[in-house]
Amino acid sequence: MSDSQDGGGVMASEDRKLLEKMLFSTIQEQRRARRWSIFFRFLFFLWLFALVGSIMFSVGGGVTGKQTPAEYTALIDVKGAIAADKDANADSIVTGLRKAFDDEKVRGVILRINSPGGSPVQAAYIFDEVNRLKETRPEIKVYAVIADVGASAAYYIAAAADDIYANRGSVVGSIGAYMATFGFEGAMEKLGVTRRFYGSGDHKALTDPFQPEDKVAAKHLRATVKNIHDQFVESVKEGREGRLKDNPDLFTGLIWTGQQALELGLVDGLGSPGYVAREVIGHEDIVDFTVKPGFFDRFAQKVGSSAAQALGVSLGLEGPAVR
Incomplete structure (x- = not known):
C-alpha cells in the first residue's frame, strides 16, 4: 500500500471520528434542550398550581361547612x-x-x-x-x-x-x-x-x-x-x-x-x-x-x-x- 493510500485512510478515519463527535454533541444538546424544556414546563405548572392554591387558601373568613349566620x-x-x-x-x-x-x-x-x-x-x-x-x-x-x-x-x-x-x-x-x-474574642x-x-x-x-x-x-x-x-x-x-x-x-x-x-x-x-x-x-x-x-x-x-x-x-x- 502506498503512502498516499495510508494517509487517505487515516484522514478518512479522523473525519469519521470528527463526524461522530459532532453527531454525539448534537444529540447531547438536543437531550439537554428537552430536559430544560421539561423543567420549565414543570415550573410553569407548579407556578400555576401555586397561584390557584394561593387564591383558594389565602382568603380568610367564612364558616366552614355551613351557611354564614346572621351574627x-x-x-x-x-x-x-x-x-x-x-x-x-x-x-x-x-x-x-x-x-x-x-x-x-x-x-x-x-x-x-x-x-x-x-x-x-x-x-x-x-x-x-x-x-x-x-x-x-x-x-x-x-x-x-x-x-x-x-x-x-x-x-x-x-x-x-x-x-x-x-x-x-x-x-x-x-x-x-x-x-x-x-x-468570640477569646x-x-x-x-x-x-x-x-x-x-x-x-x-x-x-x-x-x-x-x-x-x-x-x-x-x-x-x-x-x-x-x-x-x-x-x-x-x-x-x-x-x-x-x-x-x-x-x-x-x-x-x-x-x-x-x-x-x-x-x-x-x-x-x-x-x-x-x-x-x-x-x-x-x-x-x-x-x-x-x-x-x-x-x-x-x-x-x-x-x-x-x-x-x-x-x-x-x-x-x-x-x-x-
Missing part, C-alpha cells in the same frame, strides 16, 4: 413568633382586626393567642390598633384567649383586650425584655484569627461579637432594654387597670400558669375560644378573620429560610425582643 364572633389568630416577617406580624393581624370591626354582623372579637413572644414594636402596633378600633365601635368587645402560651410580646397584645382568658395550664406572663449576643485569639473592622462612630460596633465588650456601649444597651421593658409595663398597666395584684414579681419576666395568672389578675377567667364565644359574647358561631399567608410564603418558610430566622430570634441575634 357571629370574629376570630383572629396570633400564632408563633411575633415578627414583621412571620405569620404573626402587625400588618396581617391589624388587617384582620379592621375587617372584623368593619363587619356589621360581628358581635365580638377573639384574639386566639398561642405565641412565646417576639418583637416589641409589632406588639405595640397591634396594642395601639386594638385600642383605636374599640373606640370606633364601643359595643364590640375584644377578648384575648391564650392557648398553650401567651408570653412576653404575646401578652403585650393580650393586655389590649377588654378581658383575657386562658386555660389553667397555659403559660402566661414573661413581662420583660432582653438583648443577647456572643463574645476563641479568635486561641485560633490565631485577627478581626479587621473598619467603621465610623465610637460605638458603631457595639454588638460586634468578635471584639471585647465596650463598657460604655453595654451600659447604653442595658438602658435601652430597660426603656423597652418600661414601655411594656406601662402598656400592661394601662390595659389591666385596676385588676393587677400588688406582687413584686409581676414585671420581672417570670411566667405563671393560667391558674396562677388568674390569681394575680393577669387574666380574667379560664376558658377556650368556644367558651368565650358561647358564654361571654353570646354568639357561638365563629368566623375566622385571620389573614392567611400565600402559598409561596408558606412554601418558602418550610424550605428553610425561616428556620435560620427563628434561630436568630431565639438566640437574640435580631436585636431587642420582648419575650
Whole structure:
C-alpha cells in the first residue's frame, strides 16, 4: 500500500471520528434542550398550581361547612413568633382586626393567642390598633384567649383586650425584655484569627461579637432594654387597670400558669375560644378573620429560610425582643 493510500485512510478515519463527535454533541444538546424544556414546563405548572392554591387558601373568613349566620364572633389568630416577617406580624393581624370591626354582623372579637413572644414594636402596633378600633365601635368587645402560651410580646397584645382568658395550664406572663449576643474574642485569639473592622462612630460596633465588650456601649444597651421593658409595663398597666395584684414579681419576666395568672389578675377567667364565644359574647358561631399567608410564603418558610430566622430570634441575634 502506498503512502498516499495510508494517509487517505487515516484522514478518512479522523473525519469519521470528527463526524461522530459532532453527531454525539448534537444529540447531547438536543437531550439537554428537552430536559430544560421539561423543567420549565414543570415550573410553569407548579407556578400555576401555586397561584390557584394561593387564591383558594389565602382568603380568610367564612364558616366552614355551613351557611354564614346572621351574627357571629370574629376570630383572629396570633400564632408563633411575633415578627414583621412571620405569620404573626402587625400588618396581617391589624388587617384582620379592621375587617372584623368593619363587619356589621360581628358581635365580638377573639384574639386566639398561642405565641412565646417576639418583637416589641409589632406588639405595640397591634396594642395601639386594638385600642383605636374599640373606640370606633364601643359595643364590640375584644377578648384575648391564650392557648398553650401567651408570653412576653404575646401578652403585650393580650393586655389590649377588654378581658383575657386562658386555660389553667397555659403559660402566661414573661413581662420583660432582653438583648443577647456572643463574645468570640477569646476563641479568635486561641485560633490565631485577627478581626479587621473598619467603621465610623465610637460605638458603631457595639454588638460586634468578635471584639471585647465596650463598657460604655453595654451600659447604653442595658438602658435601652430597660426603656423597652418600661414601655411594656406601662402598656400592661394601662390595659389591666385596676385588676393587677400588688406582687413584686409581676414585671420581672417570670411566667405563671393560667391558674396562677388568674390569681394575680393577669387574666380574667379560664376558658377556650368556644367558651368565650358561647358564654361571654353570646354568639357561638365563629368566623375566622385571620389573614392567611400565600402559598409561596408558606412554601418558602418550610424550605428553610425561616428556620435560620427563628434561630436568630431565639438566640437574640435580631436585636431587642420582648419575650
